[in-house]
Amino acid sequence: MEPLLLDRLLLIGDLFQRDMARAFDGTGLTTARVHLLWVLQHAGPSTQRDLARLCDVTPRNITGLVDGLEESGHVRRTPHPTDRRAVLVELTPSAATTMAEMQREHAELNATLLAAVAPKDRAALERGIAAIASHLETLVAEAAEDRDRTAS
Amino acid sequence: MEPLLLDRLLLIGDLFQRDMARAFDGTGLTTARVHLLWVLQHAGPSTQRDLARLCDVTPRNITGLVDGLEESGHVRRTPHPTDRRAVLVELTPSAATTMAEMQREHAELNATLLAAVAPKDRAALERGIAAIASHLETLVAEAAEDRDRTAS
DNA sequence: TATTGTTATACTCTATAACTATA
DNA sequence: TATAGTTATAGAGTATAACAATA
Numbered sequence: 001m002e003p004l005l006l007d008r009l010l011l012i013g014d015l016f017q018r019d020m021a022r023a024f025d026g027t028g029l030t031t032a033r034v035h036l037l038w039v040l041q042h043a044g045p046s047t048q049r050d051l052a053r054l055c056d057v058t059p060r061n062i063t064g065l066v067d068g069l070e071e072s073g074h075v076r077r078t079p080h081p082t083d084r085r086a087v088l089v090e091l092t093p094s095a096a097t098t099m100a101e102m103q104r105e106h107a108e109l110n111a112t113l114l115a116a117v118a119p120k121d122r123a124a125l126e127r128g129i130a131a132i133a134s135h136l137e138t139l140v141a142e143a144a145e146d147r148d149r150t151a152s
Numbered sequence: 153m154e155p156l157l158l159d160r161l162l163l164i165g166d167l168f169q170r171d172m173a174r175a176f177d178g179t180g181l182t183t184a185r186v187h188l189l190w191v192l193q194h195a196g197p198s199t200q201r202d203l204a205r206l207c208d209v210t211p212r213n214i215t216g217l218v219d220g221l222e223e224s225g226h227v228r229r230t231p232h233p234t235d236r237r238a239v240l241v242e243l244t245p246s247a248a249t250t251m252a253e254m255q256r257e258h259a260e261l262n263a264t265l266l267a268a269v270a271p272k273d274r275a276a277l278e279r280g281i282a283a284i285a286s287h288l289e290t291l292v293a294e295a296a297e298d299r300d301r302t303a304s
Numbered sequence: 305t306a307t308t309g310t311t312a313t314a315c316t317c318t319a320t321a322a323c324t325a326t327a
Numbered sequence: 328t329a330t331a332g333t334t335a336t337a338g339a340g341t342a343t344a345a346c347a348a349t350a
Contacts (some may be wrong), residue, residue, distance in 0.1 A: 005262060005265070009164050010168060012281075013162055013165020013166070015285075016161075030316070031317095032318090060333080063332065084325080107156065110159075113157070113287055114284075116283045117284060121276035121279050121280045124273035125157070125280035125281070127269075128273045131270070136164055140170065143174065143175075182340085185339095200309065211310090212309085212310080212341085212342075212343085213340070215311095216340075216341090235350075237307070237349045239309080306350080307349080307350070308348085308349080308350095309346100311345085313344090316339105316340085316342105318337100318339080322334085323333080324333080325332090326329105
């Protein structure tokens with residue numbers, strides 16, 4: 001029996017995550033830490049509170065992730081220029097280089113995978129995936145609202 | 153800037169996972185445990201060793217997951233009929249019902265998401281995703297081989 | 305001798321709650 | 328009074344290594 005489209009989409013996410021975890025095996029980096037570095041690369045120096053929002057985890061969790069990344073030399077904590085309660089977290093130069101390289105490889109993988117698709121199917125594929133991602137986002141947001149309303 | 157196709161695929165996997173975790177919030181079920189139940193539903197009664205292979209985790213990990221699922225009444229350990237070292241893990245009747253319902257909802261979500269795609273794009277979308285999943289599977293398998301060869 | 309599962313140990317990710325320092 | 332971050336505590340998922348029972 002053919003797998004459902006949804007099953008294939010989930011398989012893709014799973015394969016990607018496993019592959020990334022394996023790529024960083026031995027470097028001390030994990031999925032959660034790489035995600036934080038990724039967010040930092042796109043957002044620039046940020047407070048831990050902002051990182052917590054962007055990663056959708058608790059502030060306490062960010063403390064732990066930043067502790068680990070600081071120890072491994074990937075990020076630095078610097079004082080916030082105007083708010084003495086806050087710290088700014090930023091990539092170290094070497095981590096910034098690593099992340100730029102990772103972004104390049106990410107774009108390359110995107111191109112490789114797209115090249116595996118018949119040219120005549122590519123435009124429809126892009127449209128279809130955009131529609132599905134958008135629709136799923138709506139569904140999840142509605143489910144979250146329902147849950148919040150029930151909880152209150 | 154438009155997100156890459158790959159980014160949208162990863163977003164879909166992420167949204168789905170979050171949504172599932174939220175759906176099971178409060179029931180004691182987690183992503184890892186639901187995954188094990190899902191595997192059990194498809195494979196039928198299995199030894200822990202087989203479950204470890206199917207879930208791609210260590211046998212020790214399966215011990216922990218089965219302990220939790222046994223306590224919550226989702227699975228039962230029964231003696232293996234011919235191998236006294238092994239146990240067979242199987243769904244309880246109520247968990248089997250739950251999983252059948254989950255599978256129905258899964259198929260329904262698949263249909264809902266497909267309905268969000270323009271009819272003329274659906275065939276190309278299916279072909280494209282199948283091609284990408286297949287290609288990515290090959291890439292990951294090759295990467296794993298490289299790693300194993302380097303390790304030896 | 306090899307395999308199945310478990311005990312022992314450890315680390316990461318995650319959360320909630322209480323607390324400190326600052327705004 | 329509210330906010331940023333940390334300490335304290337806890338639980339789940341994961342792994343490796345050593346071990347018992349059985350094949």
